[in-house]
Amino acid sequence: MNPLEGKDIISIETLAASDARAIFDLSKVIEPFAFRQRVTRVLEGAVLANLFFEPSTRTRISFGTAFNRLGGSVRDTSGVETTSLVKGESLRDTARVVGGYADVITVRHPQTGAAKEVADAVGVPVINGGDGIGEHPTQALLDVYTIEARIGEPNGKTIAIAGDLKFARVIHSFVRLLSKMYEGINFKFIAPNGLQMPANVQESVGSTGRKHTMTFHNSIDAISDADVIYLTRMQEERFDDPAEFQRYRGKLRIDRKTLDSIAKPDVMLLHPMPRDSREASNELDHDLDGDPRLAMFNQTDNGIPVRMAIFALVLDVADQIEKTAHPVNWHVPDKF
Amino acid sequence: MNPLEGKDIISIETLAASDARAIFDLSKVIEPFAFRQRVTRVLEGAVLANLFFEPSTRTRISFGTAFNRLGGSVRDTSGVETTSLVKGESLRDTARVVGGYADVITVRHPQTGAAKEVADAVGVPVINGGDGIGEHPTQALLDVYTIEARIGEPNGKTIAIAGDLKFARVIHSFVRLLSKMYEGINFKFIAPNGLQMPANVQESVGSTGRKHTMTFHNSIDAISDADVIYLTRMQEERFDDPAEFQRYRGKLRIDRKTLDSIAKPDVMLLHPMPRDSREASNELDHDLDGDPRLAMFNQTDNGIPVRMAIFALVLDVADQIEKTAHPVNWHVPDKF
Amino acid sequence: MNPLEGKDIISIETLAASDARAIFDLSKVIEPFAFRQRVTRVLEGAVLANLFFEPSTRTRISFGTAFNRLGGSVRDTSGVETTSLVKGESLRDTARVVGGYADVITVRHPQTGAAKEVADAVGVPVINGGDGIGEHPTQALLDVYTIEARIGEPNGKTIAIAGDLKFARVIHSFVRLLSKMYEGINFKFIAPNGLQMPANVQESVGSTGRKHTMTFHNSIDAISDADVIYLTRMQEERFDDPAEFQRYRGKLRIDRKTLDSIAKPDVMLLHPMPRDSREASNELDHDLDGDPRLAMFNQTDNGIPVRMAIFALVLDVADQIEKTAHPVNWHVPDKF
Missing domain, CATH: 3.40.50.1370 (Aspartate/ornithine carbamoyltransferase)
Known part of the structure; x- marks a missing residue:
């Protein structure tokens, strides 16, 4: 039984210590997949929408890479601030549309509370990638x-x-x-x-x-x-x-x-x-x-196993990671 | 025999009612793959170029997701309006270059007729994602x-x-x-x-x-x-x-x-x-x-099966979708 | 023995004639995979970071497509010039962070010498996609x-x-x-x-x-x-x-x-x-x-096999390409 299945990760305030512990435990198990010793394809066919309303290369690439390392595909929306929202579309509408496309949504937004607003609008899990002076x-x-x-x-x-x-x-x-x-x-x-x-x-x-x-x-x-x-x-x-x-x-x-x-x-x-x-x-x-x-x-490197663990938990595939696992078959340097 | 094999989808004016019917029939069959009950990898190895000359998060992500759900990879070109075209490159040249990279091209452009211009320049199928006050x-x-x-x-x-x-x-x-x-x-x-x-x-x-x-x-x-x-x-x-x-x-x-x-x-x-x-x-x-x-x-949700069906028909893989099919193995909510 | 394993491709000046010959020899072998007669998934699970500090649709899409055609995933960073670097982050820091995410980095940058600077900061192979009036x-x-x-x-x-x-x-x-x-x-x-x-x-x-x-x-x-x-x-x-x-x-x-x-x-x-x-x-x-x-x-078309060959050599997977190879199963036109 995985208590994070289908859950949103919006704030530390609402995250139980036991949830953080579950994320850390799985991050440890996932490290070989994040650090390029092993490959898994557990999320092959799944789609992440990286819904970024302000630019953030590091965080966007980190989430996207983590999802790719689980075998999933990523759709990026970094230019979203210049598109239909300027025509007056509500964040709620944008979110609900993307919820119809993707299996999980990460959101970054200049306004505090935006991640919660997205989560309230959709049924798929939402991960807060930083909203205003709120949480990250x-x-x-x-x-x-x-x-x-x-x-x-x-x-x-x-x-x-x-x-x-x-x-x-x-x-x-x-x-x-x-x-x-x-x-x-x-x-x-x-x-x-x-x-x-x-x-x-x-x-x-x-x-x-x-x-x-x-x-x-x-x-x-x-x-x-x-x-x-x-x-x-x-x-x-x-x-x-x-x-x-x-x-x-x-x-x-x-x-x-x-x-x-x-x-x-x-x-x-x-x-x-x-x-x-x-x-x-x-x-x-x-x-x-x-x-x-x-x-x-080490912090930025660890962004990959931690975010992989979060995706694997909210999409409830942690216990299937081994099924498609095999060693990495390409050149990996001693130090990244 | 699939009459849409290798065809462009540029306008409703030039689309036969029987083509629309073929798209609808396949969309219905494809719904379980679009709505996350089943996974297919029929287009694994294929590449879609999302050639967007004006921003449109919704349409771009919808096309990209549809291609991903068939197992293919997507290259996005949302910033194309700020690159070599400003140096005077013709749309024809850009199109022909991308035709050498991708198996299918979607195009969105502020000028009416642009999708046809792209289609005329390349051999691969071109899907109009909206051009000016023309068609969508x-x-x-x-x-x-x-x-x-x-x-x-x-x-x-x-x-x-x-x-x-x-x-x-x-x-x-x-x-x-x-x-x-x-x-x-x-x-x-x-x-x-x-x-x-x-x-x-x-x-x-x-x-x-x-x-x-x-x-x-x-x-x-x-x-x-x-x-x-x-x-x-x-x-x-x-x-x-x-x-x-x-x-x-x-x-x-x-x-x-x-x-x-x-x-x-x-x-x-x-x-x-x-x-x-x-x-x-x-x-x-x-x-x-x-x-x-x-x-x-429902309209935006249906964008996925309909666009999947279009890709599957113009690339002629409709009858191979079942070959790699299997049930979705991750958490899917009751409502998106 | 592959002398390009783990190497950077920064300039023609530092590339041996024998390295160029190795790239050409493999490009020839790879052409059927680039020109859509065959599919390989040799880099399934690997991630390319397309680290573009100035817009370049053609080059970015070419690198990304080449990596996709080997089975790998691509994270694009075309908006990187507007993000944390404007807050004063050094190129070295950005590079090192991305080196922790990706298996190989392509870099395009307005300043001469930037590709070398990125390569010096990371352990993973770096491919110069054009830096200032330097090399391409x-x-x-x-x-x-x-x-x-x-x-x-x-x-x-x-x-x-x-x-x-x-x-x-x-x-x-x-x-x-x-x-x-x-x-x-x-x-x-x-x-x-x-x-x-x-x-x-x-x-x-x-x-x-x-x-x-x-x-x-x-x-x-x-x-x-x-x-x-x-x-x-x-x-x-x-x-x-x-x-x-x-x-x-x-x-x-x-x-x-x-x-x-x-x-x-x-x-x-x-x-x-x-x-x-x-x-x-x-x-x-x-x-x-x-x-x-x-x-x-022909030049732009050949960008795909040449860049595929470069990726396959620096990541040392050339002799594994055949392992996952199979014929293309979708519609391919006579001319792109």
């Missing part, structure tokens, strides 16, 4: 999966989160998911004034009854005792006061020297990407590329 | 297929068509197809002054020698005795006189109350989508969503 | 393959190249490839003042030690003794002096009359497309369409 649940799932893959369940660990904590939807989903899955996490929230973690997210941490602690900081020095650091970008347009942005510019940066001098030697550094590599921003320096502490590319 | 034959086929699926052959039925009848290419194809397939249809054309059915379409109704009647109206009250209503949008830019648009705004609207008070209880309501859901337009109210009289989503 | 190696390979297919190895032949020879990257790759593969080619370079073949390309011809000759011309009359003519567009924006463009406008045009009166009767005429069919440009007249001397559509 598959990102949170792959983030936490990446932590487990490296250090195991982070019960009792110190997790420092730095950057714009107010507007970064991925951070909200990340904190909610950690809070409901584990015990005794020591959260350190590091942000400029005005960009700290919103009250509703703080409350959701408290409401789990799982004895987490939260402390609030505005200097990068707070990463010193962290087992895991999650760093995000700060976007100038998010600041009410441009002077405040200038004051914080560069203050929440991490490079090799910072890690070497402040952080624990085996710290794990996450980043949701894209990182801003322009001189003025550069919150995460390229001198950490290839450094084993940086887990950023 | 697959839409007409799925519209009429939807009528047959619900009420059988509409011989002797009253079919009311309301909206901008002058510029709506889909309406012209719809009327031509009904005229050549059935006997004794009572057409009621409901349109604002200046937007009535063009003379050439009226003539084509008369020229079939099949005893249809046509009457002309400008009030929505004319739907009262209709067995089928086909409603379309009015676009402000089509009116010579903006005041005329204002005068008709809202006059050809249908909502639940209109149907309940004026129409026959078992009337069937069609709409080609997109519907304009903005307050000022709103020609078809959302209060009819889920109402059994509204067949609009 | 697969175009050169299909150009030369088309010559061999028609007249055999062009040792000792006269090859005239006309148009903008300074900026046309495809011409540079073409000349380099001919120089390193064959003996005693008589190159005739025909260009307006200021747009002649750059010194570095001339030097690479000399450096092969294979006794080629080069002569320089500025009139189309120089095609008179050519066995092969390669014609390209001139773009106004390439001229320093607009008056110079006006002076050459129409001077390097070829139509049926030109060929009939000046050229050898069995001359072979190549063009990389797109051709500019606007009146003011029209370097290659439509009156040669269908003329057996014009090999332009």
Whole structure:
């Protein structure tokens, strides 16, 4: 019995810890198919509609690749924002039409709540690929999966989160998911004034009854005792006061020297990407590329098994994956 | 012997009634593959080029999904309007190049006659996905297929068509197809002054020698005795006189109350989508969503079997569909 | 042993003549799969990422179709220029992320050197689909393959190249490839003042030690003794002096009359497309369409077997193509 069969994945708030655990368990089993050791064709004949209302190469390609790796076909709709919706069509109508075409829909949309709206309009499973400042649940799932893959369940660990904590939807989903899955996490929230973690997210941490602690900081020095650091970008347009942005510019940066001098030697550094590599921003320096502490590319790599697992669960084919399985027959490099 | 083998589907004008019948017969057989009860891989290895010179999410995804459901691969060219054609390349050249890549081409283009131009340039079958104010034959086929699926052959039925009848290419194809397939249809054309059915379409109704009647109206009250209503949008830019648009705004609207008070209880309501859901337009109210009289989503759903049937016929694989057939092995909801 | 296994195809400069020969040998074997006589599924389960940072319908569709014809799936990223890169993400980061998704990457980019940058960032094979005024190696390979297919190895032949020879990257790759593969080619370079073949390309011809000759011309009359003519567009924006463009406008045009009166009767005429069919440009007249001397559509057709061969070699599946092979089961026209 698979409790995710036919379900939508809209938010971390409404996802049970046991559902996340089921996704992680299957992701582990699916890794050889995602990382090109084995091939499965379990979803041959099925169709994914990638309903993207704003451009997002990374997320769109990740969902599409995950579906292809299960043997399914993908129809992309990246230009959807320029088509019939400009003629006044409701999101509900577009969704219902696509529900008649595809077996599962991923949706990305600039407006908060759009993924739920799509899900309400259709019978097929809907996966939220990020809606406005709302949720981006598959990102949170792959983030936490990446932590487990490296250090195991982070019960009792110190997790420092730095950057714009107010507007970064991925951070909200990340904190909610950690809070409901584990015990005794020591959260350190590091942000400029005005960009700290919103009250509703703080409350959701408290409401789990799982004895987490939260402390609030505005200097990068707070990463010193962290087992895991999650760093995000700060976007100038998010600041009410441009002077405040200038004051914080560069203050929440991490490079090799910072890690070497402040952080624990085996710290794990996450980043949701894209990182801003322009001189003025550069919150995460390229001198950490290839450094084993940086887990950023493990996160994006893990997007494939996690999204494959989600598709396999909502379409209820997990126990059929082996049926068509065989080894990969083409060249695969040692490192991607 | 399949008379559509290798043929182009450019217009309803040049499509024989017997061809439409062959498409409908196969669509019926193909429904289980379109509606996710069965899987076929009959076109595995074949490639469709979706040559779209203007954006159209719905039509592009529908063609692509239909080809995927037959086992084929799809290459999309939705950005084609911004590429080499702006460097002065002729449509003929683009078409011939793509004919060297793909087994079948669908084309959508802002200019009337473009689909024929593409078909003339290539040897592979070409399907018109709508060209300018010309034709949109697959839409007409799925519209009429939807009528047959619900009420059988509409011989002797009253079919009311309301909206901008002058510029709506889909309406012209719809009327031509009904005229050549059935006997004794009572057409009621409901349109604002200046937007009535063009003379050439009226003539084509008369020229079939099949005893249809046509009457002309400008009030929505004319739907009262209709067995089928086909409603379309009015676009402000089509009116010579903006005041005329204002005068008709809202006059050809249908909502639940209109149907309940004026129409026959078992009337069937069609709409080609997109519907304009903005307050000022709103020609078809959302209060009819889920109402059994509204067949609009049956139309879009039926786009898949009808387009699958067209691909299977022009590529002549209809009698091989069963060979690779097997039941769907993933979760399918009761309603899409 | 396949020396191209896991390799990148970035430039003709770094490609050995023996590698080009291996690609041609396999292209010949693959032609029945490219030209729809046979089907293979050798890359079923593999994923190509078409990483296009500028629009190019023809090249993108050609790569994608070639991969589909081997049984693989394709993820397109044509809108990539509008997404996270505008937020300041480095090309290196984008590349590395996509390397975690796909088995092979094709890249097209407005900046010279971009393909190499992508290749340096990832472990999977990278194919250059054209970068700035740099290289476009697969175009050169299909150009030369088309010559061999028609007249055999062009040792000792006269090859005239006309148009903008300074900026046309495809011409540079073409000349380099001919120089390193064959003996005693008589190159005739025909260009307006200021747009002649750059010194570095001339030097690479000399450096092969294979006794080629080069002569320089500025009139189309120089095609008179050519066995092969390669014609390209001139773009106004390439001229320093607009008056110079006006002076050459129409001077390097070829139509049926030109060929009939000046050229050898069995001359072979190549063009990389797109051709500019606007009146003011029209370097290659439509009156040669269908003329057996014009090999332009053979070039684009040959893009499929050549690109299939490249994918099959870098992914090392050439000797497995037959395993899943079977005849095409759908309608194929006599001429595409």
